[in-house]
Amino acid sequence: MDIKAQALYQEMQGMAAQTKLGLGESNAIQGNPSSQNFADLLGNALNTVNDMQLESKNKAIAFEMGDKSLSLADVMVAKEKSGIAFEATIQVRNKVLEAYKQIMNMPV
Known part of the structure; x- marks a missing residue:
């Protein structure tokens, strides 16, 4: 590639x-x-994904405890959003590692 x-x-x-x-x-x-520092951008993106996962977990716990303001659809949407964000993060990590390996294999 x-x-x-x-x-x-x-x-x-x-x-x-x-x-x-x-x-x-x-x-x-x-x-x-x-x-803009790439490390800062990457850190912000990871924090956003982490926040989405925590929000999803909190919604699931609140729903299980009987919170009437949450529907099952709200909990499932939050769960799917956090899952998609996590998968995207994994794909970015894989592409960065692939690019790093290509750079390291370049002849000097």
């Missing part, structure tokens, strides 16, 4: 700029586009 890092990076930057403009933020990416 041939990875075109520069094209992928530009596409990601374009998507980020579109997202910021869609949210009403007037100042899109300016200056150095790589000024």
Whole structure:
């Protein structure tokens, strides 16, 4: 699999700029586009997935305890969302490891 890092990076930057403009933020990416630390972005994503899993667990416990404000559908939707987020995280991890292995196997 041939990875075109520069094209992928530009596409990601374009998507980020579109997202910021869609949210009403007037100042899109300016200056150095790589000024955000990748580790911070990855940490935030992992925290979001963790929060989704905790929310799903809390909803399931509340439903089991007889909370009338929650329906079974709410609990199942929260569970599926957290499962999908976790699977996406695993896929990202696998792609990062694959890219790392390709970089390490490059001739110097």
